[in-house]
Amino acid sequence: xxxxxxxxRADDAPLSTSKHGSAAAATAAREYGSPxxxxxxxxxxxxxxxxxxxxxxxxxxxxFTNLPSFMDNVERIELRDARRSHWTVKAPxxxxxxxxxVVTEEREGEYIAWTSEEGADVPNSGSIAFKDxxxxxxxIVTATILYDPPAGIIGxxxxxxxxxxxxxxxxxxxxxxxQLMETGEVATGARNRxxxxxxxx
Amino acid sequence: xRALTWHGKHDVRVDxxxxxxxxxxxxxxxxxxxxxxxxxxxHLYDGYIPTMQAGDILGHEFMGxxxxxxxxxxxxxxxxxxxxFTISCGSCxxxxxxxxxxxxxxxxxxxQDIAQTLYGQPxxxxxxxxxxxxxxSGGQAEYVRVPFSDVGPIVIPDGIEDEKVLFLSDxxxxxxxxxxxxxxxxxxxxxxxxxxxxGLFAVQSAFLMGAERVIAIDHFPRRLELARQFGAETINxxxxxxxxxxxxxxGGIGPDACIDAVGLEAHGxxxxxxxxxxxxxxxxxxxxxxxxxxxxxxxxxxxxxxMPAVYGGxxxxxxxGAFMQKGLTLKTGQTHVQHYLPGLLNAIMEEKIDTTxxxxxxxxxxxxxxxxxxxxxxxxxxxxVVLKPGFDRVELDI
Numbered sequence: 001x002x003x004x005x006x007x008x009r010a011d012d013a014p015l016s017t018s019k020h021g022s023a024a025a026a027t028a029a030r031e032y033g034s035p036x037x038x039x040x041x042x043x044x045x046x047x048x049x050x051x052x053x054x055x056x057x058x059x060x061x062x063x064f065t066n067l068p069s070f071m072d073n074v075e076r077i078e079l080r081d082a083r084r085s086h087w088t089v090k091a092p093x094x095x096x097x098x099x100x101x102v103v104t105e106e107r108e109g110e111y112i113a114w115t116s117e118e119g120a121d122v123p124n125s126g127s128i129a130f131k132d133x134x135x136x137x138x139x140i141v142t143a144t145i146l147y148d149p150p151a152g153i154i155g156x157x158x159x160x161x162x163x164x165x166x167x168x169x170x171x172x173x174x175x176x177x178x179q180l181m182e183t184g185e186v187a188t189g190a191r192n193r194x195x196x197x198x199x200x201x
Numbered sequence: 202x203r204a205l206t207w208h209g210k211h212d213v214r215v216d217x218x219x220x221x222x223x224x225x226x227x228x229x230x231x232x233x234x235x236x237x238x239x240x241x242x243x244h245l246y247d248g249y250i251p252t253m254q255a256g257d258i259l260g261h262e263f264m265g266x267x268x269x270x271x272x273x274x275x276x277x278x279x280x281x282x283x284x285x286f287t288i289s290c291g292s293c294x295x296x297x298x299x300x301x302x303x304x305x306x307x308x309x310x311x312x313q314d315i316a317q318t319l320y321g322q323p324x325x326x327x328x329x330x331x332x333x334x335x336x337x338s339g340g341q342a343e344y345v346r347v348p349f350s351d352v353g354p355i356v357i358p359d360g361i362e363d364e365k366v367l368f369l370s371d372x373x374x375x376x377x378x379x380x381x382x383x384x385x386x387x388x389x390x391x392x393x394x395x396x397x398x399x400g401l402f403a404v405q406s407a408f409l410m411g412a413e414r415v416i417a418i419d420h421f422p423r424r425l426e427l428a429r430q431f432g433a434e435t436i437n438x439x440x441x442x443x444x445x446x447x448x449x450x451x452g453g454i455g456p457d458a459c460i461d462a463v464g465l466e467a468h469g470x471x472x473x474x475x476x477x478x479x480x481x482x483x484x485x486x487x488x489x490x491x492x493x494x495x496x497x498x499x500x501x502x503x504x505x506x507x508m509p510a511v512y513g514g515x516x517x518x519x520x521x522g523a524f525m526q527k528g529l530t531l532k533t534g535q536t537h538v539q540h541y542l543p544g545l546l547n548a549i550m551e552e553k554i555d556t557t558x559x560x561x562x563x564x565x566x567x568x569x570x571x572x573x574x575x576x577x578x579x580x581x582x583x584x585x586v587v588l589k590p591g592f593d594r595v596e597l598d599i
Contacts, residue, residue, distance in 0.1 A: 051294050137294055168314060175310035175323075183290040183349070184273065185225040187309045189326065189336035191258075191346055192222040200336070 004030060016045020016144065028146055032113060032127055044145045044167050048174045051138035052181045054130045058109045060181065061128060070176035070186060073169060084117070097121035123148045141177070143170060203590065204258045204342035205569040210248035211577075213259065213570050221338060221346035226273035229350035231284060235363040236263035236340045236566070238576050238586045239286075239371060240397045241511050245330065246573050250513065252315065252332040261286035261328040262370040263340025264363060267350075275351040282354035284347055285538035286371040288326035288337060291352030301325060302535035307349070308335045319514075324535065341569055343590045355542040358550075364557045365549055367587065368398070373556060374541040376402025376462070379509035380410050382532035383458035390414040392447055392456035392499065393433070394492040396424035398559055398585055399509055400462035404433045405554055407460075416450060418443055421581040427558065447499045455501035461508045463492035497524050508533035559585040567594035 004027040005020065015031075018024035025043040050057060060066050064085045068074045075088045075096060083103040091097050099120030105113040105127075115125035124147035131140045176186050190196035206216045221230055239262050244250050264283040267276045276282065289296050289304035296304050307326035308316065315333045316323040326348070329339015338345060347354060357366050376399045383391055391407045393400050396419035407415050408431065417428035418436045425435040436446045447456060496506050497520050506529055524531070548554045561584045564572050572586040 049294070051292065051297070171317075172310040172313075175313055178293075179290075179306045179310065182292045183227070183306050185227060187290075187306055187326070187335075187348065188224055189309050189312060189332070189338075190224060191338040192219060193224065194219065196224055 014045050014047070014142075016043055025146060028144065029125075032125060032144065032146065042147050044147075044170050045142065046167070046170045046174050047140060047142045048178050049133050049137055049140050050178045050181050054132055054139045055109050057139050057141060057181055058112075058130050061130075061177075062106070062112060070180050071173045072176070089122075099124070141174065143174060145170065202343040203566060204338070205260065205566065205588075206255075207245060207253055207257045207259055208255045211246060213246065213573050215567050215569055216256075218256070218258065218342075221344050223269055223271045224346065225348060226271045227349050227351050228271040229267055229274045229276050229347045229354070230269035231263070231265040231282065231340075231345050231347055231354075232268045233263050233265040233340055233343060233345060233566075233590050234281075235265070235367050236260050236342075236588050236590070237367060237370075238262075238341070238569075238572050238588070240399070241330070242573070243577055244511065246577060250331050250333075254332060254336075257329070257331070257336075258338040258342050259329040260339030260341030260345075261330055262367065262372070263328075263345065264357070264367050264370065265340075265345075267354075268344070270350065273351065276354060276356070281357045281359075283357060283366050283369045283542075284328075284340065284345075285353045285355075285369075285374075285542065286328055286330075287353075287535060287538050288328065288335060288348055289352060289539060290349050291539075296352070296539075299537055299540040301537040301539045303537075312336055327535075341566065341588060343566070353539055355546060357546070361550065364560060364587070366546065366556070368402075368556050368559070369538075369542055369545055369549075371536065371538065372398040373402050373545055373554070374538045375399045375509050375536040376404075377406045377541055377545060378534075378536050379403040379460050379462060379507050380406035380412075382505075382507035382509075382534075383407065383460055384505050384530070384532075385410040385412050385458055387411045388413050389457040390416065390451050391458045391460065392416045392418065392496070393428075393460045393462055394418045394496055395461070395463035395510070396421070396428045397462060397580075400424075400460070401427055401431070401559065401584075402554075403460050403462055403509070404428050404431050407458075408432055409548075409553065412458075416447065416456065423581045424584065427584065430558075443495055444499050451501070455499050455504065457501055458505040458507065459496035459500045461493045461496045461506070461510045463510050494518065494520055497527075497529060500527065500529055502527045504529055506531045509536070511535075560587050562586045564588055564597075565592035565594055566590040567592065568597065571597050 003023045005023050015024040015028045028043050064077045067077055073090045075090055078086045086100045088096050088098050099116040101114045101116055103114050111129050113127040116123050126145035129142045133140045179186050188196055202220050203215055204218050205213055207213055242259055267278050267280045270276050287302045288307040289301040290306035293305040302325045304325035308323050312335050313323035326335030326337055328337050380403050389412050391412045393403050396417050404415050404417055415433040417433040419425050420437055420439045429435055436443055500506055566588045569588050575583045576586045
């Protein structure tokens with residue numbers, strides 16, 4: 001097991017803002033659980049405040065088939081049963097990676113934690129938490145993702161994709177979630193459909 | 202459609218490009234009837250704004266007729282509207298506080314990264330003003346896609362000509378907010394740096410808010426004359442020393458409030474300005490802030506500084522000592538246009554504010570490159586250039 005954060009030196013800031021990346025990931029893995037067949041050494045955390053009620057945001061997220069509407073890299077999510085969903089995610093060069101995620105813990109309106117099942121192309125685990133924001137500002141949504149970029153040939157491609165700017169991808173996805181929930185649409189600077197499809201903003 | 206597109210420093214062209222379409226439920230398509238060139242468009246023209254791409258359509262001051270609406274737009278086909286230059290969602294925390302230019306959702310998610318890095322948080326989107334502000338096609342065109350059309354555009358009653366209301370899109374609310382940010386009290390003397398459109402609207406607004414005296418500073422005689430027409434006293438900084446003149450004209454006190462309506466491209470060959478130009482051209486510093494330095498130095502102790510002028514990056518030699526020691530207050534920001542529209546439309550209809558005096562040139566959209574050249578090169582005569590789509594190009598003797 002990797003070194004964890006020294007409790008004597010821990011502060012109140014989220015682990016995802018730690019200057020000691022791998023120790024923070026190991027500490028988070030101890031806290032949130034890690035994927036069944038991986039030893040995660042990458043931790044991403046992002047928080048966004050959304051001006052909508054907690055129950056509404058939770059309900060939208062918990063229907064996992066909604067997620068591709070704001071997660072750019074996610075091609076589709078198929079539900080296997082109430083707790084298991086199969087994810088197909090775009091990878092560089094027109095390929096894709098897949099895994100099945102199983103919900104390990106959920107508290108209605110507050111919290112969903114998941115981990116990937118054995119055989120995942122990218123073993124990962126994480127949580128999405130919903131808390132009331134102070135001063136009636138809506139809901140504070142925090143996504144925490146732990147993942148283990150695998151070895152091997154396909155692993156190199158995947159690692160390249162996931163290590164490129166994984167935090168930026170999570171940040172952009174959360175911004176789109178916020179836009180969709182607050183405004184009912186995802187903003188685009190494109191002038192027309194052709195430019196939108198070409199990804200020109 | 203025909204549109205004015207940017208291709209590089211001092212290179213803008215009217216091209217045929219594909220039309221805009223409704224992409225989101227709250228969108229509307231506007232057929233442009235009038236669109237103006239803004240002083241801040243000259244920052245693009247001069248190549249000072251990063252993240253521009255060849256072919257980008259410029260223009261953020263425009264109005265026109267609603268020709269198409271998305272399912273959740275509240276506009277109706279045939280309505281005449283003026284469109285704010287800021288793209289704001291109306292439903293986030295900031296829009297709820299009427300801080301529209303700080304909207305969380307006006308920028309596409311991918312375009313928020315630069316502002317987040319440079320400014321700490323992303324800002325509202327802007328029409329026709331680089332990809333850092335959203336990459337939205339602007340309104341110097343025959344048609345434009347307007348997002349969040351249920352929040353931004355203001356419907357104009359019949360019988361009011363374009364020229365009276367066009368400037369609601371940017372410069373009138375910007376000049377008004379500049380004066381509001383100066384927190385003017387009865388008996389105040391307000392100094393305004395820059396007699397461009399924003400400065401001239403700030404002069405009018407300051408008087409409406411109770412200023413006893415307004416002192417306007419510029420070096421173009423024609424612009425100073427316009428300020429004088431609205432009751433301002435003037436300083437031509439090429440003829441008189443600005444700081445000394447302000448001190449003498451205010452009985453040795455300094456102006457109670459100072460408004461910097463010059464911004465990023467300060468004119469004049471002052472020593473710090475020249476150093477700034479060298480730094481800007483070598484990317485050591487991006488802004489040339491002579492006017493804000495002078496405003497802070499001249500402002501009376503405990504006074505207010507308002508900065509509608511556009512700054513984008515970093516400055517040095519900012520007189521932080523004077524700012525702190527004198528206990529000044531600085532208020533600034535991109536304009537919360539949507540907040541001011543109803544009140545200012547009323548002020549125009551009640552003829553409390555004159556807007557048409559500004560327009561020096563009205564040209565076909567096809568002549569837009571001429572318009573940019575005139576506005577850029579002849580700042581004494583060219584106070585405002587308005588473009589009209591749908592007319593043939595004319596030969597100009599310039």
